[in-house]
Amino acid sequence: MKAPMKNLLSILAVGTALLATSCGRDSQSTGTEYAPQMYNAVGYEPFNQVTDTNSEFYNSNPYNLNESGSRAKATSNMRPPVAGTIARKMYAGTPRTELASQIYVYNIPADSLDLASRILKNPIPLTPAVLEEGKVLYGRYCTPCHGAEGKGNGKVAEQYKGVPAYNQGNYRNLTGGHIFHVITYGKGRMWPHGTQVNPDERWKIVHYVATLQKQS
Amino acid sequence: MKTIIKSTLRFTAYIFLLTFSLNLLAQDPAAPAAAPAAAAPAAAAGGADDALAKAGEAVFNANCKQCHGFNEVVVGPALKDAHTRWNNDAKLKFFIKYPQKSINTEPYAKALYEKYKPSIMPNHDGLPDGDIDAVIAYIKTGGPAPAVSKTDTPINPVEGGGADSATTTYLLGALLVVLLLIVGVLAMLISVLTRMVSTKTDVTEDEKEYLFGKLRWNVLFGSPIFRSVATLVLVVVVIKFGFDQVYAVGIQQGYAPKQPIPFSHKLHAGQYEIDCNYCHTGVNKGKSAVIPSVNICLNCHNAIKTQSPNMQKLYNAVETNEPIQWVRVHNLPDLAYFNHAQHVKVGGIECTKCHGNVAEMEVIEQHSTLTMGWCINCHRETVVKAEGNAYYDKLLAMHNQSSKDPMKVANIGGLECSKCHY
Numbered sequence: 001m002k003a004p005m006k007n008l009l010s011i012l013a014v015g016t017a018l019l020a021t022s023c024g025r026d027s028q029s030t031g032t033e034y035a036p037q038m039y040n041a042v043g044y045e046p047f048n049q050v051t052d053t054n055s056e057f058y059n060s061n062p063y064n065l066n067e068s069g070s071r072a073k074a075t076s077n078m079r080p081p082v083a084g085t086i087a088r089k090m091y092a093g094t095p096r097t098e099l100a101s102q103i104y105v106y107n108i109p110a111d112s113l114d115l116a117s118r119i120l121k122n123p124i125p126l127t128p129a130v131l132e133e134g135k136v137l138y139g140r141y142c143t144p145c146h147g148a149e150g151k152g153n154g155k156v157a158e159q160y161k162g163v164p165a166y167n168q169g170n171y172r173n174l175t176g177g178h179i180f181h182v183i184t185y186g187k188g189r190m191w192p193h194g195t196q197v198n199p200d201e202r203w204k205i206v207h208y209v210a211t212l213q214k215q216s
Numbered sequence: 217m218k219t220i221i222k223s224t225l226r227f228t229a230y231i232f233l234l235t236f237s238l239n240l241l242a243q244d245p246a247a248p249a250a251a252p253a254a255a256a257p258a259a260a261a262g263g264a265d266d267a268l269a270k271a272g273e274a275v276f277n278a279n280c281k282q283c284h285g286f287n288e289v290v291v292g293p294a295l296k297d298a299h300t301r302w303n304n305d306a307k308l309k310f311f312i313k314y315p316q317k318s319i320n321t322e323p324y325a326k327a328l329y330e331k332y333k334p335s336i337m338p339n340h341d342g343l344p345d346g347d348i349d350a351v352i353a354y355i356k357t358g359g360p361a362p363a364v365s366k367t368d369t370p371i372n373p374v375e376g377g378g379a380d381s382a383t384t385t386y387l388l389g390a391l392l393v394v395l396l397l398i399v400g401v402l403a404m405l406i407s408v409l410t411r412m413v414s415t416k417t418d419v420t421e422d423e424k425e426y427l428f429g430k431l432r433w434n435v436l437f438g439s440p441i442f443r444s445v446a447t448l449v450l451v452v453v454v455i456k457f458g459f460d461q462v463y464a465v466g467i468q469q470g471y472a473p474k475q476p477i478p479f480s481h482k483l484h485a486g487q488y489e490i491d492c493n494y495c496h497t498g499v500n501k502g503k504s505a506v507i508p509s510v511n512i513c514l515n516c517h518n519a520i521k522t523q524s525p526n527m528q529k530l531y532n533a534v535e536t537n538e539p540i541q542w543v544r545v546h547n548l549p550d551l552a553y554f555n556h557a558q559h560v561k562v563g564g565i566e567c568t569k570c571h572g573n574v575a576e577m578e579v580i581e582q583h584s585t586l587t588m589g590w591c592i593n594c595h596r597e598t599v600v601k602a603e604g605n606a607y608y609d610k611l612l613a614m615h616n617q618s619s620k621d622p623m624k625v626a627n628i629g630g631l632e633c634s635k636c637h638y
Contacts, residue, residue, distance in 0.1 A: 027470060027471065027472040027473070027579075027581065028472075028473055028474060029471070030468050030471055030547060031464060031465070031466070031467065031468055031471075032464070032465045032466070033465070033466055034465045034466050035466075038549060038550065038551045039466075039547070039549040039550055039551070040550055041550040042550075045550070046504055047504060047507065047544055049543070049544045051541075139491060140491040140493035140494055141491070141493070141494055143489075143491070144488065144489070144490045144491070144494060144516075152282050155487070155488045155489050155490075156488050156490065156516060156520075157282070159488075159516075159520050160516055160519055160520055161282065161283065161290045161291050161519070162282050162283045162290065162291035162335070163282050164279075164282055164338075165278060165279075165282075168278045168279050169279050169340055169342040169343050170338065170339060170340065170341065170342035171342075172342065173342065188335065188336070188338070189291065189335065189519065191511075191514065191515045191518060192511075193515070195497075195509070195511060195512070196494070196497045196512065197497075
């Protein structure tokens with residue numbers, strides 16, 4: 001009578017122990033993978049992260065040098081664009097006369113803000129849809145500092161400091177070209193945002209900022 | 217027995233002390249509020265300049281506050297007693313209007329430039345003369361008093377709900393006291409009753425068995441009912457455990473790896489309300505939402521928390537031109553294709569739908585299972601955002617011919633194998 005009871009008890013104990021360990025999942029581990037050959041890309045994916053060079057799935061392109069010019073730590077497949085190349089969009093359907101103004105080349109150097117202020121014209125016609133898009137883009141990329149109404153009172157600005165209000169003093173009269181150039185290259189305390197918003201998006205933001213400048 | 221009562225009393229006293237001191241703490245922030253009220257009459261004694269200074273305060277808040285405080289250096293110098301440092305209102309006025317010209321003519325302006333460069337004050341020639349006079353009048357008043365205490369308070373990421381948490385603490389404390397009292401009273405009752413019974417002599421054997429006898433465990437364990445129930449429970453538990461383990465294969469839900477820099481989404485996306493797109497710039501444009509490069513971090517961290525050792529990692533990354541090796545959290549298997557732009561831009565799906573409430577996550581973790589069943593379920597339930605998108609016009613017309621239900625993703629091939637597996 002006693003022996004089976006002991007067995008039962010020990011089985012119960014093991015069972016509860018297993019149950020207890022199965023509840024807490026290790027947040028640092030990716031867990032068991034069933035078919036790693038199907039999980040890991042053969043091609044070079046941008047954010048693949050198999051850093052072990054001996055792994056069967058190590059697939060960082062060995063011909064990619066890291067930015068320092070060595071292959072020692074070339075574990076990332078993400079590459080900066082080749083020097084001199086230009087990001088482009090689909091130009092199909094763009095009228096020939098507008099091609100020049102819509103192309104993504106921006107030749108005005110960073111230190112020529114006055115020139116940009118004078119000569120640049122917004123190539124994107126102002127429509128309610130564009131304005132709405134500009135508002136969305138402004139919300140994503142500008143509100144953290146400039147605030148939803150362009151008063152310079154965004155949540156980040158409270159820490160970052162020195163963010164002006166668009167509708168005060170000289171800021172009321174800044175041209176679209178000025179704003180475009182400042183988004184691209186930054187000015188004063190503001191750092192360049194050209195990598196985050198492409199020229200089309202910048203011009204749409206310019207349209208929306210113009211409405212914020214006009215508010216009293 | 218006495219020691220139990222004593223310790224209960226002591227513990228109760230602790231609880232009272234604790235709640236009382238919490239009460240004091242909770243009231244503390246209100247205390248400095250009294251200071252400005254006392255300072256206000258002194259400022260009002262200014263007389264005729266008072267109205268001008270009042271106007272100046274409005275101009276200051278709209279145009280100057282972004283870079284200048286009165287008692288602390290913000291971007292530019294603290295403005296308390298700026299008029300005495302210049303000692304010439306006309307020169308100060310010219311400086312405010314044309315700081316960059318002033319650098320060439322005024323030695324003090326040049327000294328300021330040297331001290332605060334590369335920051336340089338922009339021209340304020342757009343402001344009317346009257347406004348600048350008003351600002352100077354406002355500077356002469358010495359500025360607002362509470363600014364001092366405000367800058368002294370460190371940035372506290374956990375704010376709000378203070379009153380709520382205080383009341384919760386009170387309630388819990390009170391409940392604890394009541395519970396402890398009940399336990400104490402019960403313990404006393406038991407001990408008194410046991411003592412009473414033990415002194416009695418006219419107790420039968422049966423009653424003794426009932427009062428002092430031990431529970432016979434072996435009889436309980438030996439009973440067939442108990443054993444069959446225990447076996448059944450065990451089998452169920454083992455089967456459940458087994459299935460859970462098998463179903464967890466390849467599922468990384470809850471994966472929250474330690475990152476090279478302890479970046480807090482709760483702070484950035486939650487407290488500072490920075491849009492996801494600001495850093496994850498690819499989410500509307502391509503397959504990958506993109507892990508931000510260091511230059512995006514530096515857009516703010518060129519000025520914020522620059523002394524933190526974690527920021528040094530950012531600056532080192534810039535100097536050595538090596539990316540920060542963030543640990544990837546969402547490892548969708550290569551056998552399935554997923555495109556962020558298709559879901560976020562075309563489908564209009566919110567980030568939180570799949571990634572959970574990231575704005576509350578101190579450490580980022582995988583919120584969803586990312587299993588095929590999870591994908592398919594959403595494709596069955598989600599209505600295609602077809603309005604304003606010419607691509608769906610004909611599909612929508614065809615769908616509406618044959619069905620009265622809204623067009624779901626599943627209706628236009630969202631369950632086809634080759635949509636995601638190719």
